[in-house]
Amino acid sequence: MGKDQELLEAARIGNIAVVGKILEQISKRNSGPFSSFRRSPCINSQDVNGYTPLHHACLNGHGNIVRLLLAHNAAPDMPDIRGSTPLYLAAWAGHDEIVKQLLLHTPKAANPNAQTIDNETALHCAAQHGHNTVLAILLAYGADPTVRNNSFQTALDLAAQFGRLQAVQTLIRTHPELLAPYRSSGSKTPTTSTIESTPYTISPSTHLFTHTCLHLASRNGHKKVVEALLAAGVDVNIMTNSGTALHEAALCGKKAVVNVLLQAGVNPNATDGSGHTALDLLKDYPPHVTYEIVCAIKDFYKDASNGTHFKPINELSDGDDHERSDSSISPVPNIAFERGQNDAKVSAIAHKEFLMPKTPQDQSPPPQPCKVSPVKDA
Incomplete structure (x- = not known):
């Protein structure tokens, strides 16, 4: 040597x-x-x-x-x-x-x-x-x-x-x-009139972000992170071409996050880049797969029509430890989905793990050989 x-x-x-x-x-x-x-x-x-x-x-x-x-x-x-x-x-x-x-x-x-x-x-x-x-x-x-x-x-x-x-x-x-960039200049909690009478449809031209920290936390079921971001002023209705954070959480089976977003005032009639609401996207899957998520969103409609007050974000329940995905306790399986560059319609596969992004356990560490490799030639 x-x-x-x-x-x-x-x-x-x-x-x-x-x-x-x-x-x-x-x-x-x-x-x-x-x-x-x-x-x-x-x-x-x-x-x-x-x-x-x-x-x-x-x-x-x-x-x-x-x-x-x-x-x-x-x-x-x-x-x-x-x-x-x-x-x-x-x-x-x-x-x-x-x-x-x-x-x-x-x-x-x-x-x-x-x-x-x-x-x-x-x-x-x-x-x-x-x-x-x-x-x-x-x-x-x-x-x-x-x-x-x-x-x-x-x-x-x-x-x-x-x-x-x-x-x-x-x-x-x-x-x-x-x-x-993610704070609203004047967003308001949706009322009965905005939910029932005036669909909150946003054109694709207003989808300013490829992703946001709120969307990333929501799709992975990190409830406490979602609550922290909302408490810090992130607009719950901020959009990407995939829709709101509700679209992400609903498609990935993150029931606890769906509830947090709904209670914080996310608009369930907001549409993604292809004009679909979160409920529209869930219609493509077997009812037993999406049952709890669909019920949570529909219950939100009922509560809004009954004049139920939304909870301030600092009054939301604590929930699970932030390092654990909500899917670990929810019977709703994750839904894997892919979005093609030339096709805005979501294609999803039920009963399989959400494929992106990877969990920390899936991340490869920096390359470290078991023993020192040969010295590079000069």
């Missing part, structure tokens, strides 16, 4: 004695006369995945080795083959002290807004995986929460999608401007 690969392996497994010995050799060989003619191990050597010793130490939580490598001028922003920096890997793993080390390192600190080939930052990673301490540190040291990845998602979108309630609360508390 060459010295470069030995350094990579020692950094990965946390062998500080070997790391220190090799770094001392590097320092000696890089000083004195004829140093330029000597072949010495490289502190920034990369394996076939593009990982440097600093990547390995950050990913595996070896803070003492991170400190030692940085003191010997390891590059804090060197990307791997997917564009992930050591900071990104530390954020993915939730190593808050290492994240802080990288951001405080002098003379050159890690860039908190470095992006991967998918245009994701460390903040996206921390938000998706619910590492709230890491999230707060990144925000304190200049991470930009408005950066969007290749799927046009911000850190808030990912936190909402994966049900990370604390991350959602931190982001909207520290950066309330993130919700500005």
Whole structure:
């Protein structure tokens, strides 16, 4: 095993004695006369995945080795083959002290807004995986929460999608401007007249968003996140081409979220880009599949016609833990659906798991070989 690969392996497994010995050799060989003619191990050597010793130490939580490598001028922003920096890997793993080390390192600190080939930052990673301490540190040291990845998602979108309630609360508390595009300038709770007499039909030209944090949380059944977003002022009737958040929750069998949205004043007559209400879409499926969702929406019509008052969002019941999908307690199965680019009509398949987005358990971790791969050729 060459010295470069030995350094990579020692950094990965946390062998500080070997790391220190090799770094001392590097320092000696890089000083004195004829140093330029000597072949010495490289502190920034990369394996076939593009990982440097600093990547390995950050990913595996070896803070003492991170400190030692940085003191010997390891590059804090060197990307791997997917564009992930050591900071990104530390954020993915939730190593808050290492994240802080990288951001405080002098003379050159890690860039908190470095992006991967998918245009994701460390903040996206921390938000998706619910590492709230890491999230707060990144925000304190200049991470930009408005950066969007290749799927046009911000850190808030990912936190909402994966049900990370604390991350959602931190982001909207520290950066309330993130919700500005989603706030209504004068939305009102629908009345009997708006429900029965004047169908709330919105033309496709007014569907301004490809997705919203409210839609992402609703389709995945994250009730507490939905409540937090509504309490922060997100318009319950905000639209995408898929319709309102009610369309998303209803199609995915998220009964508890459907009830929250209805009580918060979502308009059940709002239509998606092809002119369908949530009830219209549910007609395509067997009644035993959609029974509870359909009943909840129809009961809403009855309550509205009877003059039932809607609950303020802060009076809604707590419900389940935010990390658990409502489908785990509801007899209504999830409904998988696909929307073609050239066909706005929803095509759904009952009795199967909702196919997008993936749950955190389905997410693959950053590539980390069981043992250090061969050093990349220079």
